Amino acid sequence: MSDVTSDDYPQEALATSAAVAEYFGPRLDAVSRFAEMLHDQGELRGLIGPREVPRIWERHILNSAAVTQFLPTTGTIADIGSGAGLPGIVIAIMRPEAQVILIEPMERRCAWLEEVVAELGLTNVEIKRGRAEEFHDAFECDAVTSRAVAGLDKLVRMSMPLVKSGGQMVVLKGKNVAQEIDPARKVLRKLRGREPEILEASTVPGVEITTVVRIVRQTGGR
Numbered sequence: 001m002s003d004v005t006s007d008d009y010p011q012e013a014l015a016t017s018a019a020v021a022e023y024f025g026p027r028l029d030a031v032s033r034f035a036e037m038l039h040d041q042g043e044l045r046g047l048i049g050p051r052e053v054p055r056i057w058e059r060h061i062l063n064s065a066a067v068t069q070f071l072p073t074t075g076t077i078a079d080i081g082s083g084a085g086l087p088g089i090v091i092a093i094m095r096p097e098a099q100v101i102l103i104e105p106m107e108r109r110c111a112w113l114e115e116v117v118a119e120l121g122l123t124n125v126e127i128k129r130g131r132a133e134e135f136h137d138a139f140e141c142d143a144v145t146s147r148a149v150a151g152l153d154k155l156v157r158m159s160m161p162l163v164k165s166g167g168q169m170v171v172l173k174g175k176n177v178a179q180e181i182d183p184a185r186k187v188l189r190k191l192r193g194r195e196p197e198i199l200e201a202s203t204v205p206g207v208e209i210t211t212v213v214r215i216v217r218q219t220g221g222r
C-alpha cells in the first residue's frame with residue numbers, strides 16, 4: 001500500500017492512492033464521481049473558488065469525510081448551508097442508512113445539489129431550500145452539521161433548534177475554534193447545549209487533520 005505522505009503532491013495521486021481507496025472502501029466510486037463533478041463544474045458554477053480546483057480531494061472531500069466518524073449511522077442528519085454539497089453529499093455517500101437533509105437557501109446551489117443527487121443515485125437525501133431558521137419548528141434531527149457557514153454563536157442559534165433532545169451539533173471548524181466558544185456560551189445555555197468538545201479527525205495519512213466541534217443538546221425541555 002502506498003501511503004500518502006507529501007502535502008504538495010498532485011491531487012490525482014491522492015485520488016487514486018491506496019490510502020484513499022482503503023478509507024472510502026465501497027463508497028469510493030460515488031465519492032470520486034462527486035469530486036469529478038466539482039472539478040469540472042465547481043468553479044464555473046460559482047460553487048468553489050479557482051484556487052480550490054487543484055485541491056478538491058484534500059481540502060474538501062477528505063475534510064468533509066472527516067466529520068462522518070462523529071455522526072450516527074442511522075437516523076436523520078442535516079447539513080446547514082450545504083452549498084456545493086460539503087459536507088452533506090459526502091456524508092450521504094458514507095452514511096447510506098441515514099436520512100440526510102441538505103439545507104441551502106440559494107436556488108442555483110439547490111439545483112446543483114439536485115443534479116449531484118440524481119447523478120450519484122443517492123436515495124437518502126432531501127434538499128430543503130431556505131435558511132436553517134425557517135425550519136426551526138418544522139423538524140428535528142439526530143445530528144446537525146455545517147462547514148464554513150458562520151461563527152459558533154450564530155451557528156448554535158441556527159442549528160440547535162433543529163437538534164433533537166440528546167442529539168448533537170457536529171461542526172467542521174478551523175484550528176482556532178477555541179476562541180469562538182466563550183462568545184457562544186450565552187446562547188448555548190439558552191438552547192440547552194452542553195459544553196462544546198473540540199475534537200480532531202484524521203482521514204488518510206499525510207492529509208491535514210480536521211477540527212470538529214461537538215455539542216450535545218441536553219435531554220428534556222424544549
Ligand SMILES: C[S@@+](CC[C@H](N)C(=O)[O-])C[C@H]1O[C@@H](n2cnc3c(N)ncnc32)[C@H](O)[C@@H]1O
Pocket residue numbers: 080081082083084085086087103104105106109130131132133146147148149158
Ligand atoms: C461559504 S458557503 C459554504 C458551503 C459549504 N458548506 C462548503 O463548506 O463548501 C456558506 C453557505 O451557507 C449558506 N447559508 C448562509 N446562511 C444560511 C442560513 N441561515 N441557513 C442555511 N444556509 C445558509 C450559503 O447560501 C452558502 O451556500
